[in-house]
Every structure is written in structure tokens, then in C-alpha cells.
Amino acid sequence: MAVPESERLSDEELAALNERLDKAAPDEVLTWVNQRFGARAVQMSSFGLEDVALFDMFWRVNPAARLATLDTWRLPTETYTVMDQTRLRYKTRIEAHQPDPEAVAALVAGQGFNLFYRGRENRVSCCHVRKVEPLERALASIDAWVTGLRRDQGMERGSIAIVEWDAAHSNYKVNPLANWTFDQVRSYVDEHAVPYNELHDQGYPSIGCAPCTRAVASGEDPRAGRWWWESDPNAKECGLHIVALATGSR
Numbered sequence: 001m002a003v004p005e006s007e008r009l010s011d012e013e014l015a016a017l018n019e020r021l022d023k024a025a026p027d028e029v030l031t032w033v034n035q036r037f038g039a040r041a042v043q044m045s046s047f048g049l050e051d052v053a054l055f056d057m058f059w060r061v062n063p064a065a066r067l068a069t070l071d072t073w074r075l076p077t078e079t080y081t082v083m084d085q086t087r088l089r090y091k092t093r094i095e096a097h098q099p100d101p102e103a104v105a106a107l108v109a110g111q112g113f114n115l116f117y118r119g120r121e122n123r124v125s126c127c128h129v130r131k132v133e134p135l136e137r138a139l140a141s142i143d144a145w146v147t148g149l150r151r152d153q154g155m156e157r158g159s160i161a162i163v164e165w166d167a168a169h170s171n172y173k174v175n176p177l178a179n180w181t182f183d184q185v186r187s188y189v190d191e192h193a194v195p196y197n198e199l200h201d202q203g204y205p206s207i208g209c210a211p212c213t214r215a216v217a218s219g220e221d222p223r224a225g226r227w228w229w230e231s232d233p234n235a236k237e238c239g240l241h242i243v244a245l246a247t248g249s250r
Ligand code: SF4
Pocket: 072, 074, 116, 123, 124, 126, 127, 128, 130, 131, 208, 209, 211, 212, 238
């Protein structure tokens, strides 16, 4: 399913919308998402601090808001714990998109279980099989995906818009927290007693798969703990958000 041509915003309409929503609070953005897309919109969550705060907001706007994740089968136990806490707290189903078992088996048979430590090519292959391909499948059936990206996370995220046309998937990508800081997210989570990943209290600002995430020292870049053995500091993305950015979604 893709957003039909007749329902797409023109470039001018998208620019005017972003001008308005850039000044709006995240819940106003989510209200727009809900009114325009209803059940054709899904939050894609990795259950980091931004994502749990964002789903709390989305759920307050619409208690039937859809929540999805990529279960790579290599996530930390603490992430599965917060997923269960979220299910119970909001009485919601988490749509878990998992890798193709045959593709994982082939990758492991050829390159080993911990292939990602042996070269960037292996790591990218693993991320592709466990994350990118399942995301492509997930996005094929929705008209809008909602993310917890923030501009001050740096890298390609520095110039994201609130609403972007994702040309690669023929749908809209919505980033209601684009203008927020980490401190705002933290305050929201505390104020609303949102269940969050306990690894955040152990020095993990950014949490991905267990073998590819470590704690960071005070003052270190928040994403330094992701694929820390790789030397390129600008290569701290797994491909999930780059695809849309590179294909003219904003
Ligand atoms: S983060 Fe690591 S384990 Fe997870 S998909 Fe990427 S390379 Fe594989």
C-alpha cells in the first residue's frame, strides 16, 4: 500500500504544513497524524527514551495508536523487558517485525554468529538482514511512520523536517520530536512515569542490539557506544533512516 497520488501533499502544501508544525508541540503533530492517517499510521519504535516518551504521547492522542518494532533477535534483555512493560501499561499489541529466518541462517552459516565484529561489510549485511529488510516489509503496508528522531542527535538527523515525504516507501515519515532536546525527553518520561529501558541508567544513551551497544563515558558522544569498534564516527547509523533521507524524502 502506498499513499495514492491524489492524497499526496504538493511541495507547497508540505512546506506550509512544516512551517506550522515546526512551532507545534509533539502532541499537536500526533493529532494531525491521527486525523489524517488514522490506523494507516504506525510508530516505529526501538524503545529508546525518545520512543517510549513518544508512544505515551501518541497513546494519549489515540489509545488505539499502532506501535511496531524491529525484533532483530539480538536485542538486550532489558529492551524486551520494557517492551513487555509497554504492552501491559498501555494494553497495546506490539507489532514485531522479525528477520527472514532463512536469511539469518545463511548469514550465520557463511560468516559466523558474531560476524559484525569482523569488518564493516559483515556488520552492514547483518543490519540489512535483521533490520533494513524487515523495516521495508513493515513500511510496505502503511501510509505514515512516526519516529522519535531528534535534530540534535547529529549526523543525517540534523536537518530532518517534522513531516517528510519518504519517496522510497511512498509514504510519510513524521518526526514529532525533531525540535526536542534530550533533557525535554527525560523530563517527559519522569513526569509521566513512562516505563523506560533500565540500560539508560547504566550509561547507555543509545540502545541497539546487545552485541553492538556499549555504555559511554560522561561527555562522550551519545552514539559512541554503537558499533564502537568501527573507526568512522559518521557511520553510526544502521541504514534505517538513511534510505529515506537519501531518496529525497525532505
Ligand atoms: S546492530 Fe549488530 S546484531 Fe543488530 S543487526 Fe546490526 S550488526 Fe546485527
